[in-house]
Amino acid sequence: MFETLSLEAFAHYIHGMTTMFFILWALIIYHSRHNNSMMKMMAMAVCYIAFGYTKDMVFLFTPWMKHPMVEEFVSLVDILCTPFVTGFFLEATRPGFVTPKRLLAGVLLFFLPIPAYLIFQSEHIVNATYALALLVSAMSFVLIVRFAISYYQLAHESHSYTQEISMKWVVGCAITFFAWMIMYYLCFNEPTWSSEVVFDLFSITIWVMLWYASRNQYVIVEVLGRGNNALYIQSIEKQIAENQTNQAEPAKPTEKKRLSAKEVFLTHALDKKIEEKIYLNPKLTLNELAMTIGTNKSYLSEFLNSQGKSFYDYINEHRIDEACRILDAAKVGDRINMSHVATQSGFNSISTFNRYFYKIKEMPPTVYLRLRLMEAISTNQSEQEE
Numbered sequence: 001m002f003e004t005l006s007l008e009a010f011a012h013y014i015h016g017m018t019t020m021f022f023i024l025w026a027l028i029i030y031h032s033r034h035n036n037s038m039m040k041m042m043a044m045a046v047c048y049i050a051f052g053y054t055k056d057m058v059f060l061f062t063p064w065m066k067h068p069m070v071e072e073f074v075s076l077v078d079i080l081c082t083p084f085v086t087g088f089f090l091e092a093t094r095p096g097f098v099t100p101k102r103l104l105a106g107v108l109l110f111f112l113p114i115p116a117y118l119i120f121q122s123e124h125i126v127n128a129t130y131a132l133a134l135l136v137s138a139m140s141f142v143l144i145v146r147f148a149i150s151y152y153q154l155a156h157e158s159h160s161y162t163q164e165i166s167m168k169w170v171v172g173c174a175i176t177f178f179a180w181m182i183m184y185y186l187c188f189n190e191p192t193w194s195s196e197v198v199f200d201l202f203s204i205t206i207w208v209m210l211w212y213a214s215r216n217q218y219v220i221v222e223v224l225g226r227g228n229n230a231l232y233i234q235s236i237e238k239q240i241a242e243n244q245t246n247q248a249e250p251a252k253p254t255e256k257k258r259l260s261a262k263e264v265f266l267t268h269a270l271d272k273k274i275e276e277k278i279y280l281n282p283k284l285t286l287n288e289l290a291m292t293i294g295t296n297k298s299y300l301s302e303f304l305n306s307q308g309k310s311f312y313d314y315i316n317e318h319r320i321d322e323a324c325r326i327l328d329a330a331k332v333g334d335r336i337n338m339s340h341v342a343t344q345s346g347f348n349s350i351s352t353f354n355r356y357f358y359k360i361k362e363m364p365p366t367v368y369l370r371l372r373l374m375e376a377i378s379t380n381q382s383e384q385e386e
Contacts, residue, residue, distance in 0.1 A: 011193040015056070018200040022050035025207065037095050041088035046207065048081045072126045075188060076117055080110045082133045085177060086140040088210075092170045093147035106136075130185050137181050144174045173210050180206055266303045269293035279318045282348035286311045316356045319346045323357065327369045332376060338365055 026047045029039070055077060064070040083106030087098040113129040148171050183202060187195035273293060278284060289311070290297040304314050323345040330336055342353035357365045 007193045007197075011196045014197050014200045015053075018204055019050075019053040019056070021204055022046065022053050022207075025211075026050040029211065037098070038088065038092045041084065041091045041098060042210065045081065045084040045088050048084050049203070049207070052078050052081060069121060071191075072123065073114070073117060075126060076114050076129055078184070079129050079133050080107070080114070082110055082136055082181075083107050086137060089144050089170060089174045089177065090140060090147065093144050094150075097147070109136075134181055134185070137178050141174050141178055145171055170213075173206070173213060176206050176209070263303060263306075266293070266295065266300065269295075274318055277322070279315045280322065280344075280346040282343075282346050284315065284346075289315075315346075316352070317360060319353075320357055320360045322346065323353070323365065324361070324368070327365065328372055330369060330372065332373055336369060341365065 026043070026049075029043050029046050056074065058070065058074065059065050083103060087103055087106065091098045110129065110133070113125050113132075117125045180202065183199060187199040270293065273289070278289065278292065286301060287297045290300040293300070301311060304311055307314075309317075323341050326341050326344055327336070338353070339350050342350050345353065347353040347356075354364060357363075357368070361368055363371075
């Protein structure tokens, strides 16, 4: 049976399947480009790869099928995807790093060999472009590792929850991409039908891995001009929920929203868990909270977003309330350690505690404590005078 199998026909079949995959993939992921800068870069990369596979239709024309110049020209067009793909990994580890100017500079760097080849028609230009792509990929990988380490430290220093803030997947995928670039060179330097099949299947695999790993990741973004370089967390799920809420027709002011059975259940279940002070667990996650109340994290996240809060804001508001109760119980002469108060309130980071305290109470915790002690002193003096 397999003796009559044509490897060339099989390679064409796989190539066509891969082309359709990336076209459909580009259409699907294009709608996620507004979620955050990381997904925007992924959308651009996948769209270009889809274009790269589609342009291989030039080989359907007989005069160009085996033409060396056409094959080398097509290879140069393929390599032009390098700045888009490396830009995705860099943006995943350092949001805001890939500015339009940097991206344009990278595109021009890999675009210039194309007209140069059309003019000089030298194979050395193609080999030099391959080498440039490998060099840029290697340099990007070094930056990715460096950014991933600092990104991870920033997440732990600034946020109580870091389950959805992990950079291991980025570094792992970056290694895979670097291998992808090397495989491209090996497969198409001396192309065979087998090498094309392997490369096409590997391409599908790596981009499915990237999408699956990045779809639920949170992105920490530095916001300049909002206080002391405040940080906020923007998740893909939250952004989608907000977009759907914005598109919905606003209710009339006089109308009261009737809670569904699911919303009533979640409200009572959350109130019960707050009474049990579940927020004092510094490692509490959205998924864990959802499991304890008998729902899943998607429903819970959607419900909290409908209340105008993220999971982080909801939990940390109750932690700040707990911190205020601790500070309110302090007496004149007591030695209060704010790090200890933060820990007792459920925070595992003093910086997160300070940031949320200022956000909710509009003052640092030390000022809040000082005001409470001054009120206590004033009350005692009044009682003594009476």
